[in-house]
Amino acid sequence: MKRFRVLEIIPWLILGLFILASFILMFNASQQESATMDELAHIPSGYGYVRYLDYRLNPEHPPLIKALAALPLLFQKLNFPTDKSSWQTDVNGQWAVGARFLYESTPAGGQAGNDADKIIQWSRLGPMLLTILLIFFIYIWAKELIGRWWALFPTFLFGFSPTVLAHGHYVTTDIGAALGIFIASYYFVKFLFKPSRRHLIFAGVAxxxxxxxxxxxxxxxxxxxxxxxxxCLWEFKNKGYGLFAGFGQLLKIFFRYIFYLIIIFAIGYFIVYLVYFVFTLNYPVEKQKSDTQFTLTSFAGGPDRNWESCRLDSKISLARRARCLAEINIWMSQNKILRPLGQYMLGVLMVFQRSAGGNTAYFLGEVSAAGWWYYFPVVFILKESIPSLILIAFALLLGIWRVLKC
Known part of the structure; x- marks a missing residue:
């Protein structure tokens, strides 16, 4: 009996060693690196959220990672430029606020200027914890699929991936988003195979x-x-339903799970609302409205009159009708109940606006603002380790073979 208990503990000990080693590597890399360009905006933005409950900075990205990164800063005596125009009157003055917060703060009231290195290193603890949490969840899901020993293999590959170690300590959205998407997928799949109220709630929160x-x-x-x-197709095949009777059963299962998906969606966006509600508490309504109007000035052709883009009888192009989203967003920004969702919606529209305008970039000898469809596949192949690529290719071929065999 004791022997079996030891065998059960060993994989967890190995997992702990993986996590510890990964953390040490990220922490060591962090100590040798200055702030990235994105961190110049993300760190002060997060501090503004948690210290002042004000979301005027960096609305183009959701708050969770930035806020988590800023939590350790609450225990430090820091000078934040709330008296400067970049905070008071500028629209999303994230770069100027970031420069002043990290590098240009002046002593005040007998207090020394901010220590940029200290701020950066403390801020990076949050992202490193998220990376560790992702490593842990990879092991948990893999253990359920292939057993506790084999689960260590994908965990090892991820935890020591050069890409993960390089980005896991930055105050950026990449690793945090990977964690969020992973756990959301994990709990949703768990709900599909083991429907319960608990799994439904977990899936919604995730x-x-x-x-x-x-x-x-x-x-x-x-x-x-x-x-x-x-x-649903898997259920249809496994339970051996007849063609006609089974089709009705298939539709019944499908619509039942679509209903569950709507509930999960509602739970998820209730969580979003609560977080944005807290972080917009001290964001003045008039400031939020004017910031939203300015940010969306050029969205879908600019402002319209009398909600023309939202009226069904308006004879305008489909592209111009997209302006209706901006008008709704501006209206939401001044509504005391809906303005948290208005701030969330502003971020979404900013992403669409940037995607439409494009970002000029250089890739494989070309300069373009439209991007390249093959950018991510090529970069992934170049940056990921060769053993991982071989295993991924093998898994894809094995999956295709199993599908064809069925």
């Missing part, structure tokens, strides 16, 4: 957490819809 890490996590909604279709 979806909300994912939405608070990166706006692209909204793609989880159609992804979950796709998983429901796959699950």
């Amino acid at each position: 979806l909300g957490i994912a939405q608070l890490t990166k706006f692209s996590a909204v793609l989880l909604i159609p992804f979950f819809g796709f998983l429901i279709i796959v699950f």
Whole structure:
């Protein structure tokens, strides 16, 4: 009996060693690096959220990672430029606030200027904890799928991936979003196979957490819809339903899980609302409205009159009708109940606005603002380790073979 208990403990001890080693590597790398460009905006923005409950900075990204990074800073005596125009009157003056907060703070009231290195290193603890949590969840899900010993293999590959170690300590959205999307997928799949009120709530909360890490996590909604279709087809095949009677049963299962998905969606966005509600408490309504109006000035052709873009009888192009979203957002920003969701919606529209305008970049000898469809596949192949690429290719081939075999 004791021997079996020891065997059960050993994988957890190995997991602990993986996590410890990964943390040490990230921490050591962090100590040798100055702030990245994104951190110049994210760190002061997060501090503004948790210290002043004010979301005027960096609305283009959800708050969770930035706020978590800023929590250790609450225990330090820091000078924050709330008396400067970059905070008081500028629209999203994140870069100027960041420069003053980290590098240009002046002594006040007998207090020394801010120590940039100290702020940066303390802020990075939050992202490192999120990376560790992601390593842990990878092991948990893999253990359920392939057993506690084999689960150590994908955990090892992820925990010591050069890409993960390089980005896991930055105050950016990438690793946090990976964690949010992963746990949301984990709990949703868990709910599909073991439906219960508990798993339903967990799936909803996890979806909300994912939405608070990166706006692209909204793609989880159609992804979950796709998983429901796959699950229904799997149920149809496994239970051997007849063609006609089974089709009716298939539709019944499908709509039942779509209903559950709506509940999960509602729970998730209730979490989003609560977090944005807290972080907009001290954001003046008039300031939020004027910031939103200015930010969306050029969205879908600019402002319209009398809600023209929202009226069904308006004879305007479909592209121009997108302006209706901006007008609704501006209206929400001045509504005391809806303005937290208005701030969330502003971030989403800013992402669409930036995507439409593009970002000029250089890649493989070309300069473009439209991007390249092959950018991410090429970068992934170049940056990921060769053993991981071989295993991924093998897994894909094995999966295709099993599908064809069925």
